[in-house]
Amino acid sequence: MSQRARLGVIAAAVVVAVVGFVIASSSGDNTKESGLVHIVVRHAKPVGGVREITVKKGHRARFTVTSDVADEIHIHGYDLHKDVIKGGTVSFDFVAKMDGGFVVELESRSKQIASLKVLP
Numbered sequence: 001m002s003q004r005a006r007l008g009v010i011a012a013a014v015v016v017a018v019v020g021f022v023i024a025s026s027s028g029d030n031t032k033e034s035g036l037v038h039i040v041v042r043h044a045k046p047v048g049g050v051r052e053i054t055v056k057k058g059h060r061a062r063f064t065v066t067s068d069v070a071d072e073i074h075i076h077g078y079d080l081h082k083d084v085i086k087g088g089t090v091s092f093d094f095v096a097k098m099d100g101g102f103v104v105e106l107e108s109r110s111k112q113i114a115s116l117k118v119l120p
């Protein structure tokens with residue numbers, strides 16, 4: 001095999017590996033981890049309505065909130081809080097250890113922006 005042919009084989013193998021990895025990572029069981037959900041709050045309301053974040057118990061729940069109003073993001077049940085500034089973004093990344101349905105809200109407005117569903 002010539003040097004050029006050898007390089008061609010290596011390049012083809014790399015392409016196959018990369019494509020395989022992309023397919024494998026995009027077709028994962030998305031009920032286990034929530035994937036990265038991005039909630040956008042505009043005029044103090046979630047764009048597209050209350051968002052559902054589904055995750056299997058024991059796996060990571062991950063989401064970010066970008067808000068055009070300053071408030072505190074509160075996850076009921078888990079009782080996690082984070083302040084968001086006007087125009088700011090906050091991220092949550094935690095292991096969902098309790099199953100059930102949990103409200104995520106703009107605390108000072110008592111406005112629900114998401115529903116966290118943790119499957120048993």
Ligand SMILES: [Cu+2]
Pocket residue numbers: 074075076105107
């Ligand atoms: Cu609350």
